[in-house]
Amino acid sequence: MPSSDVEEFRAILASSKNIMIVSGAGLSAASGIATFRGQGGRWRKYDAQVLATLSAWQENQSRVWQFFHYRREEVRPAKPNEGHNILARLCLPSLRKAIAPNATVVTHVTQNIDGLSSEALRTITAELQHSQHSQDASFTTTPSSQPWPDGQIIEMHGNLFDVVCTAHDCDYRAKNMDNPICPALGGTEVIVAEGNVEPVVKRADLPHCPECTQLLRPDVVWFGERPKRIQEILDIANKVDLCLVVGTSSLVQPASKLPERVRAHGGKIAVFNMEAANHSDEADFLFLGSCETELGRVLGL
Numbered sequence: 001m002p003s004s005d006v007e008e009f010r011a012i013l014a015s016s017k018n019i020m021i022v023s024g025a026g027l028s029a030a031s032g033i034a035t036f037r038g039q040g041g042r043w044r045k046y047d048a049q050v051l052a053t054l055s056a057w058q059e060n061q062s063r064v065w066q067f068f069h070y071r072r073e074e075v076r077p078a079k080p081n082e083g084h085n086i087l088a089r090l091c092l093p094s095l096r097k098a099i100a101p102n103a104t105v106v107t108h109v110t111q112n113i114d115g116l117s118s119e120a121l122r123t124i125t126a127e128l129q130h131s132q133h134s135q136d137a138s139f140t141t142t143p144s145s146q147p148w149p150d151g152q153i154i155e156m157h158g159n160l161f162d163v164v165c166t167a168h169d170c171d172y173r174a175k176n177m178d179n180p181i182c183p184a185l186g187g188t189e190v191i192v193a194e195g196n197v198e199p200v201v202k203r204a205d206l207p208h209c210p211e212c213t214q215l216l217r218p219d220v221v222w223f224g225e226r227p228k229r230i231q232e233i234l235d236i237a238n239k240v241d242l243c244l245v246v247g248t249s250s251l252v253q254p255a256s257k258l259p260e261r262v263r264a265h266g267g268k269i270a271v272f273n274m275e276a277a278n279h280s281d282e283a284d285f286l287f288l289g290s291c292e293t294e295l296g297r298v299l300g301l
Contacts, residue, residue: 002271002286006298009285012268013100013299016242021087021108022258023117026247026273027291030081033114034074043067044192052222061215062201068218069180070189071113072160076179080120083292087246088120089301091151092128099299106151107236111248111255113160113220118153125149156227156255162219165209172211173219182207230254237261242268247291249277259283272298 003009013019025035035041041048050056051067080088089095091106100106110117163181165172180186184205191199207216221227234254237243243262248255259269259279270285271277272294280286287294295301 002281002283004286004288009270009287009298010099010300012242012270012284015102016100016268017102018105018236018239018241019090019100019103019107019244020237020240020242020258020262021090021106021110021244021246022248022255023087023108023110023112023246024248024255025112026249027083027087027110028078028081028112028114028116029247029274030083030290030292031078031114031116033078033112033116043070044198049223052220054222054224057217057222061203061206061217063198064217065185065206066188066199066201068160068220069185072181073179073189075114075116075160078114078116080116080123081292083246083290083295084116084120085124086292086295086299086301087117087244088124088149090299091121091149091153092125093150094128095124095301099301104150105236105239107233107240108151108153109156109233109236109255109258110153111157113155113157115155115159115161118155118159121149121153154229154233156221156229156233158218158220158228160218160220163207163216164219165212165214166217167209167212167214170209170212170214172209172216176207227254233258234261238265240267242270245269245271245273245283246295247273249273 051064057064087108091108096103108117161175161177163174163176182205184201188199208214209216237258238261240262243259245259263269269283271280271283272287272291274290275288287298
């Protein structure tokens, strides 16, 4: 059975040199981001998860773009919560040294496509840099006091605000924060279609590539597609001393397999989640409750 002993966990954390964080939708719940999982996971009359597939795109690009436009507008006003902030602090040597003084590598692999983990890291890094410069303009950094991250965040399922061209011979990829992303989608996020009636957005009015004029799609990983940087992620998991599994049911592969790879070479697993999830009984530590509360209580950052 997994332990819930905070001091025992902190001892493992303090001795760990290579730390991986695997986060999921539960991390962003306190920021008001819908998970679209389980009961109530529907958008209009559709199973929201089914819309994140290549077959749904091939059937109706307008419907899929309306769904992702809705998701963009849902996420746009959201802010990182304390759970995001705590994990961001783990990526900064000067902030984590009190609890993980031996950690030289921290990798946060997130399944979330809301970008909030990256936003939290950017914000806290900027605040730390400003604070150190304000205190002493002649301040000289050391590896343990440097005001910039040595850890990285990998968005393995992409980002809602990235787009990619669908043409096979075009390499266009870009960040797109336009609101709305195209005029024709504006306002469709507030429409709840009834029966078979839904807004008609012509293919010609959907987002198109500025370089080759072909259709753009959200640069997110749909079900059945290969996660971004997956080989790099697997290689990192093979070297990790400690893996924090945060806010995920561990049902979606291959992210669900990462803790197994860590465990295979003797690494420790700590789960932070609202409820016991898939394979939680195989973890070394289990802390149940909201991610932001339990991360704060257990890590103390």
